[in-house]
Amino acid sequence: MRELLNLTGYEYKKIFQKRSTWIALGAVLLWVLFAGIGGTLGEYYIEGEKVDSHYQMIKQERYALEHLEVQELNPEFFEKMQEDMAEFSETMEGISDNPKAQGNLIQYWKEYYKVYAPYSALYTLLAMMKNRIGDLDIEEIDGTNFYENRDRMMELFFQGEELSEQEIIFHEKENEKIKTPYAYGNMLGFDSYFKMQAPNFIFLAFAVAVILAPMYAGERTSRMDALVLSSRYGKNKLIQAKILTGLSFALFAALGFSIIFLLEIQAVYGLSGWNLPIQASVEGFYLNLPVNLLEFLGIALGCSAAALCMTAMIVMFCSAKMKTPFGVIIICFAFIFAPIFLVNLAADNRFLYMLVCSLPTSMYYARSVAYHHLLSIGNHCFYFFQWVPAVYFCLIAVLAGWSYRCFKNHQIQ
């Protein structure tokens, strides 16, 4: 074991002595930093006139959500919302048409946004509901029909997605487990995290491809293969150490960058609404999984970390099979990109759709890990986040064994 860890340490040393590693990690860090604070940059304009900065708007919304009088989406909440918003009949975009705003737009906007801020996120949910249902007047939704409308919205989803009866029953049971009325509060941080998780991890997957591509292929290009393969541990512990290095690197990178991103999110948006149901957030509104935002964060992050480890294993497998790291990078970039385009092409075929949605890149999308399509085995139904990591685990074991064989049997010619 000590030898294995010692060799793993040297594999890390090799990785971190490459300039490409630092460039790739630096690029990911810059991206993650930008992703966290990107939403705060810039100003909000109405009719070409700057009325506020995005940062101030976020700050105001966060404060409002953290200091709600009513912290549940119940009739009382909707009544208060309607009362508060009564004096502002127009939408946010149409505010400049109000005679009261003429010549006083900035001041009028500030008054408007002070009232609107606690309900901004809820209006987004209601708009999502309307988009799906169609003939729905948002103004008429209140604490008495909000949950009925949501159920109707979900029914339409199930019809549109041609879910099986077993899946529909499963989702209905899941839906019943969600405590109503929904607790409500500051979900902004979690929403931002879920929204940016996929771009962050896709960026990180590219970096992992660049960093791990030389794992085996680099031994060939540096002509170290003859030396390492003729050494005592070259055909066993070294290969184990390489696999351990690749997988642990992917895991640490996933956790490291996620923690950095979460710290940023906490600083900007706050994570105080951790115990809200995911249905109170934009990313979880269409889902039936009965978990809170913190639990869903764990699920989404776990799936993304597993997907990144899977990507890392594929990179290492290609590296063991191919002669140069460059070829490995090209293949892996294509593999990372492909699901983004394939998901729409495969939408008509359930099997292909499930297959594409189970690819690592698809698993970076928080919403898709608990989406409506389920894997049915006998009387049991499983979400993507339940069965895909198990499949990854098996595939990682198979590919690790295969890579092991490839490098062990590599012939120096």
Next chain:
Amino acid sequence: MELIFDRVTKQYKNKLAVDRVSLSLKQGVYGLLGANGAGKTTLMRMMCGVLKPDSGEILYDGRKVEEEAYRDILGYLPQEFGYYPDFSAMDFLMYLASLKGIPRKQARGTALELLELTDLSPVAKKKIKTFSGGMKQRLGIAQALLNDPKVLVLDEPTAGLDPKERVRFRNLISRLGTERIVLLSTHIVSDVEHIADVILVMKGGAIIHQGSFSEIIQVIDGKVWECTADSKTAEELSKAYPVLNIREGQNGTLLRLVCQEKPAETAVSVVASLEDLYLYYFSETEQGK
């Protein structure tokens, strides 16, 4: 301590690189001589377990060379010595010591000794990418000795070394050969001549001669001649006999050649060297005859 090659064969597409080689190597220094493409490197790679023979097997004391136990007693300097450019010499040796299963503390002491032996102590902490060709080669020799190997395989170890370094290296190998099997290949015939107990001559993938220097030199002993001739006679002699050396002098062309009988009136018999033997065997290959 015995390394046995039993009808070892390796073919690359339509080229037979090693052709049914059967050998038995015991303690001592073996020099492998052969032209480019003779199969020396392929034979050495198979001996180190990094290339599988198509047929036949190589056994060390009855154990296959693919086994970990064999790799544990093996030291190998490949022809194309690879390295990690950003590692320092010390890091590189410590890494290879880990690969060879040497405990860290012991490895450190051995690495320092070997750096001293190969005159690399002053640059132990410098990155290998800053090293000259000779320094890299010395580092390669050092790494091959890390685990005090019982079988030491050195493929062109003196390439890139200056004459002083070569002499030092030859002396080192001579000492090492007293308690292990050392197989080295080189194009520098004098290295083999000085240190090899047994010389193996390889041609067309087969070992065509093996024995001590005095044994194998008998092939051309008394058949090496030197003479000075005018340019016309020199050209005729060159066509008639294998020429070992040719040099233009003040009195005409000085020729060194191999033939059974005195090739010219002015020819004098000279003592044959290993280089003469090498050129005698491999001039045909070079000339494509």
